[in-house]
Amino acid sequence: MYAIGIDIGGTNLKAGLVDERGGLVSAEKIPLRWEGPEKFVADLLALGDRLLEQQGLDRGAVSSVGMGVPGVVDHRRGTIVKTTNIPIRDLPVAEWIQRSWPVPVHLGNDADCAAWGEYCHFSHSEEESLVLVTLGTGIGTGLVLGGRLHRGCNGCAGEGGHIVIVPGGELCSCGRRGCWERYASASALVRQTRAAMAAHPDAGLWEIAGGDPSNVDGRTAFEGLRRGDAVARQVVEQYLDYLAEGVTDLINLLQPTFLCIGGGLSHEDDAYLLHPLQRRVETMRFDRDLQRHTEICKAVLGNDAGIIGAALLGRL
């Protein structure tokens, strides 16, 4: 049997067929064009059927459908409560799908699905915990605690990007000041890199960016560091300090078995990102003399984590 995982993005619907061992057998992507909820659900169904067709399978081969949503879901009622980029409010999507495809339908927040996917990959026993920290435009965190997704009382738990690490600091999109994601997301690193370039017209970073700050991305400062640029080194070290503060907060509070770093930045050489992060956290975490500690590691499923985790929601 297979499960279908659907990852609802702001611009695309991605779906994959996942086997019982959690492997992604095939995947599909279509642009998301919002023309109302009926069309949206019809697109989801068509996407599922297309996946099956490609493998010469029919709906009988599918044991469940899981869906990762960029927003808040009520997983008990199978309802999308609200999403950030699509005008969905209180859509009973599970029921709508089941009208034409009577299969268990599971919903999750997209960051939660990604964490669940990584957890299914990493965990070896039932009571382990995993926190996934995804460095992107913001910082997404998903919490699997004692083998279960922690969704909180309102489906909105796991907003680790919105713990404050600089009180009274930069204004965040959430309305609070000094949130972690304002300082340690990939976008924050881009802003920090550009600010350093503006302050240092002679920095090697300019050459890497082809003389144009709009070419800066999350890799630019790391590339400068590799080339021995002192300004780039400062940018990366400050960035890692910010990253380590929030990671240590999460560890001191939750002591998960695994804390995985995901997102594009996580592909940087371990010598430049993972190892210095581990060293910083090592000096700050609580109860350093305990034998057992959270393992800080890289996420492994990359962009597929959301699809795989959504497909595996039925395991919860």
Place this chain on the structure above:
Amino acid sequence: MYAIGIDIGGTNLKAGLVDERGGLVSAEKIPLRWEGPEKFVADLLALGDRLLEQQGLDRGAVSSVGMGVPGVVDHRRGTIVKTTNIPIRDLPVAEWIQRSWPVPVHLGNDADCAAWGEYCHFSHSEEESLVLVTLGTGIGTGLVLGGRLHRGCNGCAGEGGHIVIVPGGELCSCGRRGCWERYASASALVRQTRAAMAAHPDAGLWEIAGGDPSNVDGRTAFEGLRRGDAVARQVVEQYLDYLAEGVTDLINLLQPTFLCIGGGLSHEDDAYLLHPLQRRVETMRFDRDLQRHTEICKAVLGNDAGIIGAALLGRL
């Protein structure tokens, strides 16, 4: 049937007999004199027997014994791994007790036990969550998530007092700088009150403290606020700002059903502590437009929370 709950403090052993509804039937306290592990376990047993004797009961009336430990336990093996104030290391206390009293023995960290006690009081369904924040010498936090104690991979989860709210700030006993408990514990409020008095020799706080800063306690600034002292108001407002930052971090991350404030300070009038805290958090928490939110409330079991929670560990 009854359960015995034992709260191991730095200076006292407290124990109570708890009925099936979670009510504390009787309690006892003896000074903790450390004369080695054998004597320690013998004292625990004698304390339990004394509780039963007082009620005209025998060991047959006891279904389980629970123990809250100021330190790290391995609850699966029934071992106290280490404690902060007593020289215990890797003591298989459950097994030692069971040699002469064959009853299930459950272990928990003391802050976890208190949170579990409050949870058993507050919760109405299985999947609720509760975070207990105890304002004392430090800040203790205990996490009950989805109806289960979250202990983390090493029994050391829930160190919410050691999330940073002022990066690079005051040095904490844990070795990190700027931890929440350096700014928002009851001890921190005492330090802040004394600092304000030193800076303002004319403040009304001096009168409340009888002219002697060593008389300052957690109530002094609140009493000054009640009497209309402007310096006291500043102290309390700054303190509440610090408290609210950490509470909001916990809520944004965990969205528990209940976040309970415990410790002596929680007995302040709601108008001076709970309500202004709620208002501050309301302006900062993530997703303020959701219908369901964490309820910020006072803990209700007071100093008995540890005993009751320890006794109820068998319910986990």
